[in-house]
Ligand SMILES: NC(=O)C1=CN([C@@H]2O[C@H](COP(=O)(O)OP(=O)(O)OC[C@H]3O[C@@H](n4cnc5c(N)ncnc54)[C@H](OP(=O)(O)O)[C@@H]3O)[C@@H](O)[C@H]2O)C=CC1
């Protein structure tokens with residue numbers, strides 16, 4: 304049996320789903336000769352781990368309890384130290400992650416999984432990858448900051464996996480990598496890359512108010528922690544940048560043309576999330592409905608589309624024919 308120690312950073316919707324998935328796949332993994340040993344879990348304020356990471360792991364019962372604590376909205380801080388389990392907070396976290404990485408990199412290795420939506424993890428990821436740990440990303444930010452930081456991370460291609468940054472686990476990245484490694488060129492990528500905006504655009508077509516649909520997408524766990532990250536187009540722009548860089552385009556975020564679905568006065572620097580959801584969002588309903596109606600009178604629908612072609616990289620709303628590949632997308636088809 305190959306034991307693979309795993310440390311999870313971020314225990315929100317995606318992180319918890321990953322833990323549940325690992326637990327529910329124990330039999331399958333054992334048939335495959337693999338055991339994923341979860342040796343640490345972090346949220347934004349705390350880290351839970353065990354004293355002896357070489358021998359022990361956080362048990363499945365404990366992980367399920369931890370998921371319950373997190374889904375109730377509490378911090379991991381609320382989990383008291385007991386038995387082998389220890390809780391660290393504040394600046395101790397980074398030191399402890401490095402301790403765990405340094406201990407395990409010399410023996411079985413360590414997989415660090417980033418399921419946060421934070422850019423604060425970038426420095427730590429670069430350090431652990433240098434210790435020969437493997438890094439798995441759902442978080443797009445480590446791949447979409449400066450080119451220098453991107454180059455550092457991807458300079459260890461065998462130690463980085465990020466399939467769920469674009470396509471939420473659909474084999475988008477691996478397909479592109481296979482095409483490129485076969486020597487075939489990719490001239491153009493066009494798609495609806497946002498689960499949230501795919502859902503929103505197809506639901507408003509049916510007559511539901513925009514604000515109601517965005518709130519539903521948030522409850523379903525499709526949106527980023529702040530749904531303005533999706534509505535501003537920034538989350539799609541990050542996916543576009545990841546794909547463009549994969550194709551070899553040496554570009555940064557500021558090279559991407561991004562259309563936002565709300566005005567700057569409703570941005571995070573000006574308005575709290577609560578105020579945006581309560582007042583800002585509903586005030587956008589009419590305008591979006593008007594755009595939908597206009598498109599519909601031309602026999603078309605609106606889709607939030609990403610286009611990457613030569614040096615052009617843009618994301619924004621497009622009116623597309625109802626029976627086109629993009630027009631036929633309904634709800635969450637392609638993330
Ligand atoms: N939703 C989806 O379907 C998909 C999401 N993704 C990506 O997955 C990531 C997570 O999304 P989601 O689970 O919905 O987001 P959530 O907001 O539900 O969870 C984010 C988690 O990250 C934690 N966190 C924040 N900062 C740090 C930090 N510096 N170190 C460690 N943990 C931190 C948060 O802690 P705390 O609990 O204390 O706030 C929280 O537990 C995002 O980057 C998203 O883009 C990728 C594919 C699909």
Ligand SMILES: N[C@@H](CC=O)C(=O)O
Pocket residue numbers: 468471496497498499500525526527533538638
């Ligand atoms: N907020 C994102 C989640 C995955 O990255 C989306 O809606 O696609």
